[in-house]
Amino acid sequence: MRKSRPRIAIATCVGYEDLKADDRLLREALAARGAEARSVVWDEEGTSWEDTDLCLVRSTWDYHEEHEQFLAWTREVETAAALHNPADLIAWNSEKTYLRELAEAGVSTVSTVWVERGSAGDIEKILGREGWDEVVVKPVVDLGAKNLQRARAGDGSAQEALATVLARHDAIVQPFLPSLEEQGEISLIYIDGAFSHAVRKRPAEGDFRVQGIWGGTVEPAEAEAEQVEVAQAALAFLDTPPLYARVDLVEDLDGSPALIELELIEPNLYLATHPPAAGALAAAALLRVDVDADRDVLQ
Template identity: 40%
Template sequence: MPRTDVVILTEDRYANPNLAHWYEQQIATEDGLVAEALRARGLRVERRSWADPDVDWRDTRCALFRSTWDYFDRFDAFGRWFDQAATQTRLFNDAATLRWNMNKRYLAALREAGVAIVPTVYVARGVATTLGDILAAQGWPEAVFKPVVSGAARLTYRVDTTTAAAHEAIFADCVAAEAMMVQAFEPAIISDGELSLIVIDGVTTHAIRKTAKAGDFRVQDDHGGTVHAHTPDAAECTFAEAAVRACPELPVYARVDFVRRGPGDYRLMELELLEPELFFRFHPPAAEALAEAIVRRLGPSAPAA
């Protein structure tokens, strides 16, 4: 019989968070809200790093991805661990959904399913092309390029037709090392910010709006961005929930990041299913909703997967 029902997954840096540091305290708050909600429903909960060599993943009924934010920096090691853990316990979100979401080519699949995305061009590793060629072919005045496996704005650059030449060497080095993507730059990121709707079990629970600091375009708070509470309207909820329903399987949790071009005109930036910050501190009942969703899937006395 497994001794634990749920292991909340983090990474080595945050396994023992420093509560005197605002960022780590924030992580502890978010993970703590989920842990408390699960324990209130009678589940045995631990919080461990995915890379902890002392964990036997057969000894828990499920593992819940939360702050595993180094996976793209240690992708080979993470991939080996993931493949093994998926055979030993149940993962939330499920393993197939997470594998699909690790590579940002999933956006092309969502586009084919009818979800409006930010216009995107994918560049396979080693392909000979330039930013100038892509901008000219697409007719884009500005673009952002980044790896297809990434997060936290890693190797993310904004260019336009006048600055692309200065970035060609960086882009060439990136493409030589890994697959990349180039997306049309959405001016609404600067003027309005990025909306993030949190969807639990297919239903929007709450939302936030992220804005970049002056002179930047990256909205993440670890790059100086600011997070604001946001009350989503019906059209925004409809867009976010439709994007989630377009996944191969309905995820337990999702964060839908998109921009508003105008009333009712949205473009998906990312559909975060692996380890998104879900901003429970803005709406603690969403942590309760996530706990309920996990309990429904596990069942009160379900055996280990």
């Protein structure tokens, strides 16, 4: 008996029930390869995973608001279906402490000072010790730069920014990089461990945040050899190549490329900027499906 069509769930969030444009491209590519693909809001009650072969985590863009619930959800799904990226990898990547591990392993990352929630966190001492005039402060669990704080030394705003973050989370403090305003970030997208394409993300005039919610724009880009080297070093740290990954790089204070984020949970992969990418991701995803050969064939 022939195998049934693979049954794929594309996890999303409220507001994107019919998926964002990029994920609709993925859904179409999966369907073109014989799969049944549906969108599922990740925290919708009553969802059964028994009729799912593979769940792809895509636009779960509110997971940081219910962090522990989201991680529990990934573990629950994984008991019934294949999950990509896997629950353990998602948990590791969901807190920015992974950047410390990558830096300790020799990956070029943006300089970072770690401050634990509940500590005094004297940011002026941090600035003086590090020689920074301006910083950004981020919670270790965040998405889309929604809770990022930018502050200058000596005007009181830096300590206030740190206190705001520490009220709810551990924090990271990084130097503000002028290159963010001038060049933005370059993102290298990998599918099944292989480089697929790159995009340049630029901030709106007068801003430094490159995300679309802040007016940022995206354009296709060519990755330089040094940038590819940093990206591959970050991915080499992982035990196995993930189904999908986005490596976000910036120009550091010394002009060299540095990792600012390794996105393994729900990154926008900018599939529309590189037409072959949706098909490549769909094909790689289907290789991870173990379809029961005894299932009835759906006509």
